[in-house]
Each structure stands twice: as C-alpha cells, then as structure tokens.
Amino acid sequence: MTSHAERVELDPECPARGVREAAEKVKGGGEVVLEFGGVLRMDAAAAKALEELAGVAEGCEGRIVLRGVKIGIYRVLKQLRLERRVTIVCE
C-alpha cells in the first residue's frame, strides 16, 4: 500500500455509496483503500458497485484495496470472482 492511497470508510448501512465514491478517486490511476471493517453484510447494490469499481480501476491501472473484509463478505466476493480483481488485506 502506498502512502498516497485514498481511504474510504464504508457505511455499514449503505456500503454501495462509499464504493461509488471510490470510483471517482481511483480514476486517476491511484490506489483506494476501502475500509470494510464495519460492514457485516454486503448487499446487491454494493456488490454491483464493486464490480463496476473494479472495471474502472482496471481501465486506468488503479488499485483497489479492501480492508477488514468479514469472511461472509469474502465468500460473496469469491462467488462473484471479484476477489481476484481487487487486493484484499488481512488485518
């Protein structure tokens, strides 16, 4: 993780909002760290937003880092094959 990484704390009630915000931040090709620590469950909107975010990052050589991902959410990412498109950091 570089020191220039942008950090986005996800709202447990609406994680999709933060993920969408991150899309703006990563557009320049930098790194965005999504703090999943408070998120207990990933909803469909967040999953869809994350798919889109991964697409944006891939288009501009940006990097998406997920922190504090709970095991249930990791399973969702794995099922959607999203885990390979982002970097998941274990605490």
Place this chain on the structure above:
Amino acid sequence: MAQNHAELDRDRIEYLDGLVGQAGIAAAVFTQYTQEDVDRIVKAIVLAGLEQAQALAQLAIEETRLGLFEDKVIKNMVALEFVYDYVRDKPSVGVIREYPERGLAEVAEPVGVILSLTPVTNPTSTVLFKCIMAIKTRNAVVFAAHPKAWRCCQETVRIMYEAAVKHGAPEGVFGCVEAPTIPDNVYLMHHPEIRLIDATGGPGAVKAAYSSGKPALGVGAGNTPVYLEKTAQVDMAVVDIITSKTFDNGTICASEQTVVIDDEIYDVVLEKFAELGSHICSEQETATLGRVVINAETGAMQPMAVGQKALDIARFCGLRVAAETKLLIAPIAGVGREYPLSVEKLFPVLAVYRAKSTEEALRVCIDVNHAGGLGHTAVIFSRNEEIIGQFSEAINAGRIIVNSPGSIGALGGVYNDMVPTFSFGCGTGGGNSTTDNVNMYHYLNLKRVARRTQAHMWFRIPNQIYFNRNAVENLRQFASRSTVIVTNPQLEQMGHVELVRRAIPANTPIRVLSIPDAEPELRVVLEGVEALRMQEADQIIALGGGSVIDAAKLMKLMYLCPEADLEELAAPFLDIRKRVVRFPAGNGKTVRLIAIPTTSGTGSEVTPFAVLIDRARGRKVTLADYSLSPDVAIVDPQFVMSMPKRLTADTGIDCLTHALEAGVSIHASPYTDTNAMQAIRMAFQYLPVAYEKPMDEAARSMMHNAACIAAMAFSNASVGVNHALAHAVGARFGISHGRANGLMLPHVLAYNAAVPAKFMPSPNQRAYTAHKKYAMVADLLGLGGETIAEKVDKLVAATEELLERVEMPRSIREMGIGEEEFERAIPELVKYAFDDPSWRSNPRMPLVSELAELLRKAYRGRRVRETVGAMEGARV
C-alpha cells in the same frame, strides 16, 4: 456469456446476460442471509401471493385459455399455503439436520442461480411454488416460462419479487424472461452462471435441460393408469376420479388417463359415472373422439383439446351429450396405437377398460404405464392390501396413489402426506434424476459434516482360565454326559491324556480321538464331528498344541452347525464387524470346549482363530470368529515341561512376536496393551531360562502364561506384517512358524519404528505411535536410552540378543537357501504375504516394495551380537 447463441442478436444476449448477471449477484449476496431472514421473506411472499391468487388465476386463464378459473385459484393457494406449511418450520440455512449419535450433520449450501422453465398448464402456481423454494434455500431464479404463458408468469414473478425485496431479499433475486423463445432457453441453459436447471415442462424442454450438461431437475410425461379393483369403495372411487380428472380441466399431468375396472364391478362403476355427470361414449363415439383429440400420426393428444371442458370437446367432435356433462368416458379394448385414447389426455376424456381378472387388470395397467407414463403416477382403488402390494411392485411410478384422486393426490399434502409439489420427478423411467416430488431439498447442496467416530471396541476372551501346576484338576467341576478328548498319539504315549482322564469326574463316558500332529485338514475335522455325533458329546477337551486345539474348534463348529461352509466362512475380511459372512448361530445345543495347551506359543486356548488345511487347493485358510474361542482354558505347566528345546524357542519367539505385534496394532487398546506389555516382559525374562534350563518349572510356567496372555492381546488386537511375512516364508521354505517369525522380527521392529511411507487408516488411533510404544517396551524392560530412537534401537538390540540366546537362525541364508533361489521366490513371497490378512492391523501400511525389502533383510540376516550388552541391566 454462454457460447451457443447463433440465433440471438446482440441486444437479446445482453438482455439475457443482464438477467443472469443480476441473479448471480443476488445469489452471492444471499449466501450471507440467516434462517430468520429467509423465513421472514418467505412468509411475506406467501402472503402477497395469497392476496393475488384469484387475479393470477384470471391472468392464467386469459392468456392460456386452458383450465378452469376456480381450480386455478385452488392450485395457486395450494402452491402457497401447502408448500409454505411444508417449508415453514424446516431449517434451510446452516445445520439443517444432525445425527449426533453418528457424528454427522448436514449443512445447507445454496445452489446459486437456477434457470426455471415453467409449463403452460400450471403457469402461475408453478412460479409461486418455485419462488417459495428459492427464497427458502437462498437461491436466485431466472424464470423462462412457456411462450404461451409468459405474461401471467411475469406478473407472478413481479408480485413475488416486490414482496421479497421489500422484506430484505437481495435485488435481482428473481428475473423473468420477456417473450421467451426456444433460442433464449438454449442460450440460458448453457450460460456459465446458471448452476441448476429446473425444467417443469414438456419432454422437449426437459430433454434439452438434461442435454445441456448442467445439473437439472426435470419432470416426465405422464399416462396415469388407475386400477379400480373389485374390493374398492365404488362411490368414493368414482367421485375421486371425477374430481381429479376434471380438476383444472385435466391439465395436471398426474391425472387419471385409463381406468382398468374389474369385470365384477364394471357396470356398476359406469352407471355411477353416468349418474354423476359423465357421458359414457358408444363404440362409435369413442372412435370419433380418438380421431379428433389424438393426432393419428404421432399418437399424441391434440393441443387444441388440452385444458378444455368436456362439453366443448364433445361439441367439437360432434357428440351429443347432456348439458351437465363434465367428463367423457371412452371404453377401450386395449392399449397402443390401435386404441388412440390409451395415451395421455390432459383434458376431461377418460378411457376405461373392462378386465376379466386381476392378472389382466395388472397387465393392462402396466401397458398404460409403459405407453408414455413411466416413472410418473399411478392410482389404485382397492381394499385388498395384497393387490395394492402387487400393483406397487408392478407399476413403475414415482407416486402410487391409493384410494384417492391422482392429480390432487400426487400434488401431496392434500389427500396424503407426500411432499407438496408442482414438479413430479419421474426417475429414470421418465428420463429424470429423481422420482421425488421436487421440493426445497432439491434446491440445496447438502454438505455432510462428518465427525471422527470411534468404533466400538471389545476385549473378548474365554471367561474361565485356570493356570499354574495342576490346573488340570479344575476339570472336576465340569459335569458332562459324554466327553471326547481330542489329542495326538504322541501326547497319549507321554501320559498326558491319562492326566486329563484322571481329572474328569468319575463315570463320565470318555472317548479319546487321536488325530495327526499337524495343521488339521477338512477330512480330520469331519471324522472328529462323526465321533462327536456317535458319542453325543456335550464336552470336548482339546489337549495339544495349536493344531489340535484348532481342529477341536472346527469340530465343535461343524458338530453344532453341520450346514456351516468352512470354505465360505474363511472368506477374507477387513473389519470383523462388517465382514461379508456370518458364522452360524448354532442349533441351540451347547457343547463345552476346554482347551489344554501343550506348547507355550500359539495361545490357541484363548483365541478365536483356527487354521485349516485345504489339501484339494493346496492352501491354508484361517477362520476367525469369537464363537470359535474355547469356553475354558487350562494353562497347566506340567504339560510343557517336556517340550524339546527347539520347540521351546520356536513357540516362545512366536509368543513374543504376538505380543510385540499386538502392542503396536492399529486395533490395540488399553485392554490389549496391558496383556501385550506383560507378555513381552515375561517372554524377555523367562524364555532364555526355559530354554537353557528346561526343568525350571517356574520359568516354564511363566512362559506358558506369557503365551496365553499374549494371545489375549492378539485375539483382540490381531498381529501385523511380521506374521504376514513369516507365513509366506514358512510356507515356501518349510520353516517353522516361530522360527520364521524370529527371522523377520528385528527387521519388522525397525521398519514399524520408522516414519511410514504409507500410513494405515486407523480410526481408533489418534497418532502414529508404534515407535513410542516400542520405546515404552524398552523402558518396561529397563533397557535404557534417552530418546525414542535410542530406546527403539535398544529394543531391537535386546530382541536380537534374545534370538541369539535361544539359538534362532540369524538369517534365511543360514537356513541353506541359495540367494538366487530366494530372489526368484520374492515375488511369490510378497504376493503370499500381501494376501495374508495379518498385516491389515499393522501400524504401517506395507508397500509391496517394502515387503520385498524386509524379506531381503531377513535373508541377509540380523546384526550379530556377541556380547550380552543390551540385556545387561535389564530390569525385568
């Protein structure tokens, strides 16, 4: 994106991918939901559906022009209420079933995205049913309805979806293809994100689903035979059949198609049908009906008739029927192409057949069943349980409905306790994978969590063992009407038989049966059985070495169970609890077997084993069963005082090998360990003394006990690879059993103490412990050493030294066997050893190459220990 899409344009593909994509996200997200979440959502969609049951029925009628509004409402309500009643209290998330006594649990895993094909005949009810199952099991569904019913299906999906999402279901959980086509279905069936196809539809759709290479659930076509047997309650049967066959104008594929009626009640039944609003067709009307509603070329029903009212069909065919006619009854004289109405008719036309006998009735029912209805549904009305049984056996149907309506009966939950469904599995008869009423469990992957279980173990030995000098005197307590002493001529000459005779209560009729001093062959056993019969013996005293005692065990078995097939009873087995053959229980007669050993090695006086020579096949077989164990063992040293030196050494080393192998066996337990360790200790201490000072009665006595104690261990823990190899070498080169064991022993100890190339599956052991147990033996013998490796080495050295002291040959080479001859024999020896059951309890699973290597080591021989270093200081 799927591959097979030549007939679809890009927009359509994008549309279909979108439906599957959002379902994929929903399915992934759904995995996080709890039981409470899904139960809450299921209840919400069921309530939403109930509210719309009539509206949806109306939509279905308008769009499909099939069936009856009233019945469609009922179907929707059954699909909601009865299915909900079935699923409501059933766990479907996490652990759904537990079998603690078996250490098993089943954990639910959703299947993912399901492609669901739904039929034109039951469009809305099938969708309602599948939505409930999907939510209950945390799956997402893409619905592809029948092209003639997609609008009503789409509306049903919309109602379910909105209620589900409103109550927390993931967005995208249900999707419905607009204006679906066959190319759409083909594309979706091959879509990589579709995990399961649930095809409730016509045979074409079902076949396509199964051909897609995806896991699929399908239903088969029906052609329900009904046997209306002469003992049936006719009034009930006729009402049930009319209710069922006219339900939704006969669109349920489980509904009755041909009723086979016993001659005795045929006229009464038809009168009843007529009385309740059925029109009984004349021969000519039946022919007309057959021509119009059945396609003469294909033999299948005409689609225009499906789901229509009886009156409309009659009108269409030009039949004059009463205005209240609800069912057309067409008498037929057979099944097949010549009788067009003998096929499936999803409309209120019912064929009837007059049967002259039960046999004929069953035959015609089978014919109907095979005329397109295999695996589906059959109905019988009867009060004769035997005939119901015959019918169930003869007919291939997933649902055999007894004394109730076929269609509503097959749906389950209304007339019986079958699982409520709208999808009938038809098994292999219908080209399906299941005969079940498809239900929520078919939407789950079940993960079996299997905890390690510990098999029951045992420690079984004769319940009376008498030992020490003059133990033979204990024979006095055993009353007998007639006793046979099985022994050999040599022991008779030595006066041992006389010693036994004197100890038997006076006036007991006694016969002495002298058999050759060799492993028994069948002839000897059978001659013994004859003697037992003639004597009407109730007591056998086996006085001798292992061979005599084994012979007596087999004589007792054959005497009590003359039908016993020794050849079959000797069949190999891995686990005595699961063995293929069962030893016979006997005929209630009891015969006491008392074993008095005259050698101190095999321990046959307490073991459940008996060796038999099969001369005809030139082989030796071992029978094993606790019923073979003697009832009483008398371990009296006076019978072994005159054992020759060499026999003392051979049998003593056999005893030591038994104890060392039982000690590290995968079946070893604290019970067998106790005996094994004690026997090892005694053998190390007393064998050299008994060998060097044959008249030392204390040493003889202790070795006699040691052999019996070691046998108690290996009777329950078995032996190991040492015995397997010794059996092979012994048989091939005529080397005595104990000697062959001694040749292998140091090499096998080192082998078992090393890290195995292959572990033996051993559920009763918690770790690989052979080396640790050898170290424990070394400690017990006071051999010294710090580490486990050092202790094992000391034990091997002590064993080698003991072998030296009792003048055991050091190598197979020393036995006068040439190296070339031995090398040539190795493949055969290895095969023999690998066939031997003994190694199956060895802690280390022997590879064939390892067996060969062990044999080569034994050929080259053990280390020669000139001094008595290892044994010095032994605290035994």
